[in-house]
Amino acid sequence: MKQSTKAVLCLLLCLLFIPIALFAGGEKEGITVETESQVEVYKEAKYVFLFIGDGMAMPQVNSAEIYSNAVASQDITLRKLAFSQFPVAGLTTTYDASSFITDSASAGTAMATGHKTLSGVINMDPGKTVKFTTIAEMARDAGRKVGIISSVSLDHATPAAFYAKVPSRGEMYNIAVQMTESGFDFFGGGGLAQPKGKKGDQPDVIDIARAAGYTYVNDTAAFKALRPGAGKVLAINPALQDSAAMYYEIDRKPGDLSLADFTGKAIELLDNEEGFFIMVEGGKIDWACHANDAAASIKDTLAFDAAIAKAVEFYNSHPEETLIIVTGDHETGGMTLGFAGTKYSTFFDQIAPQKGSFVAFNTEVLGPYKEKTAAKDARLEDLLPAVKEWFGLDYETLADNEKEQLQRAFLRSMGNEIERAVQEDQYLLYGGYEPFTVKLTHILNQRAGIGWTSYSHTGVPVATFALGVGQELFGGYYDNTDIFDKMAQAMALTVAVGMK
Numbered sequence: 001m002k003q004s005t006k007a008v009l010c011l012l013l014c015l016l017f018i019p020i021a022l023f024a025g026g027e028k029e030g031i032t033v034e035t036e037s038q039v040e041v042y043k044e045a046k047y048v049f050l051f052i053g054d055g056m057a058m059p060q061v062n063s064a065e066i067y068s069n070a071v072a073s074q075d076i077t078l079r080k081l082a083f084s085q086f087p088v089a090g091l092t093t094t095y096d097a098s099s100f101i102t103d104s105a106s107a108g109t110a111m112a113t114g115h116k117t118l119s120g121v122i123n124m125d126p127g128k129t130v131k132f133t134t135i136a137e138m139a140r141d142a143g144r145k146v147g148i149i150s151s152v153s154l155d156h157a158t159p160a161a162f163y164a165k166v167p168s169r170g171e172m173y174n175i176a177v178q179m180t181e182s183g184f185d186f187f188g189g190g191g192l193a194q195p196k197g198k199k200g201d202q203p204d205v206i207d208i209a210r211a212a213g214y215t216y217v218n219d220t221a222a223f224k225a226l227r228p229g230a231g232k233v234l235a236i237n238p239a240l241q242d243s244a245a246m247y248y249e250i251d252r253k254p255g256d257l258s259l260a261d262f263t264g265k266a267i268e269l270l271d272n273e274e275g276f277f278i279m280v281e282g283g284k285i286d287w288a289c290h291a292n293d294a295a296a297s298i299k300d301t302l303a304f305d306a307a308i309a310k311a312v313e314f315y316n317s318h319p320e321e322t323l324i325i326v327t328g329d330h331e332t333g334g335m336t337l338g339f340a341g342t343k344y345s346t347f348f349d350q351i352a353p354q355k356g357s358f359v360a361f362n363t364e365v366l367g368p369y370k371e372k373t374a375a376k377d378a379r380l381e382d383l384l385p386a387v388k389e390w391f392g393l394d395y396e397t398l399a400d401n402e403k404e405q406l407q408r409a410f411l412r413s414m415g416n417e418i419e420r421a422v423q424e425d426q427y428l429l430y431g432g433y434e435p436f437t438v439k440l441t442h443i444l445n446q447r448a449g450i451g452w453t454s455y456s457h458t459g460v461p462v463a464t465f466a467l468g469v470g471q472e473l474f475g476g477y478y479d480n481t482d483i484f485d486k487m488a489q490a491m492a493l494t495v496a497v498g499m500k
Helices: 003-023 058-070 104-113 135-141 172-181 205-211 220-225 259-270 284-290 294-317 358-372 380-391 400-414 423-430 435-448 480-490
Strands: 047-053 088-093 145-150 186-189 215-217 233-236 276-282 322-328 462-468 476-479
Touching: 047 104, 047 294, 047 480, 058 294, 058 462, 088 480, 104 135, 104 480, 135 145, 135 276, 135 480, 145 259, 172 205, 186 259, 205 215, 220 259, 233 259, 259 276, 259 294, 276 294, 284 294, 294 322, 294 435, 294 462, 322 480, 358 380, 358 400, 358 435, 380 400, 380 435, 400 423, 400 435, 423 435, 476 480
Parallel strands: 047 276, 047 322, 088 476, 145 186, 145 276, 186 233, 215 233
Antiparallel strands: 088 462, 322 462
16 A cells, blocks of 8 residues: 555544544543533623522413413414523423422422422421522622512512521421521512411511511502612512412402512612622412412413513613523423313313402302302302303303212312212312312313313423523523522532532
8 A cells, every 4th residue: 555545544544533532531421522612601690580480391381372372363373481482491300309299498499509308398408407508698698689589478488498498398487587687688579478477476577677677668659669779678569369479460450569560670679780699489370280270370470471571671781791590490280281172172262261360269259158158058050150250161061071070069169068078089189179169270271171180299390491691501401400500600609619
């Protein structure tokens, strides 16, 4: 073989094996390639938003998109939400230290601290002895302002996961006291479930907050009058519904504050040269899905999206400094887009006539009827006009099996059951909620083509969306603990040795 031919072959072999050599340095099962061309230097995100849709996975997102289009058009298409149009999306696993199905406390801990723990535990290890530092506390210590917003009570598991450390999420008074000690700049949304402790004999947390330097507002006019320079703020919505939470969006009265209002006010008050970290939870998406109320879930998902739109407005003015992350902590209800009775069809426009949530119907219709009507005198016919008004369901058009199920649920709600129901059977059918109301939402949802498998959480992954500085970090398939790492990297925060 000529020398020139040998040289050409050597060159070709070298070119062939260079990429093989580059990929030979992988670690574990995967392949890790660290070349100069792949090392990306991210600009620091000065302004960071973390939006958590409690109980929100792709079925909740997709149902809101399908509904939005169905009420406006007969076309088979989606009306995408603001956040589902973000340029980067990933899938996130949600299991905790003891179960593939997490609760909000352990899921919140994972995202806030990067650590797995047990369901019910907030920012402590499974042994309940080691306390974890949260991303919000790190942001505060780095000089950023911090805001925490939720549509449920501020001492609930998800907001608490960013400022409290307790062995049980049930310690809501202790959690609320830790809220006042956090030094965070803005708390807004729902109220406090135990402002004076479980027995009502503890010092009022509102007074403790005031003593800690917080300006407390629970009046719409006072809220709207807040301006930058107001100092630390605790703003509780003047209109609260169940368990010190904001009203479901479907029940919110015109003029009442919304999740978007609280998000916009936090941005206005916290905007500063050092930056901020704002966590916003759409907490009642989860509560609606626990009760299998698709209309309430969809409307709260849309309200959550409206709050995210406020952050997008801010991003448009600060695109080189802002990062917005949207995710869920877990899925709730086993919501499915499809039901055996509708086969391959959906009719989401049939949800539109529902005028209120299951809570509002119980409060305004079923509850008063039960109070004034003895069980022996109760008749389903008495409530049929309200059923049509609230859910758009005409009893005469129901199938025979639907009528039978509704009659049975009505009797169970009234307490004069025609059959003995063991506790397990009662839970499997109605999840511990009012049987009559749950059956109404089930019938309406099934006619729309929506099914449910649970009254609890499920273990499916959730979607995570990102827009802005460092958005590339949030693509792929990763664990909820990685969200902490990715946020810390995007914010250029140093994670102390031993924290991970």
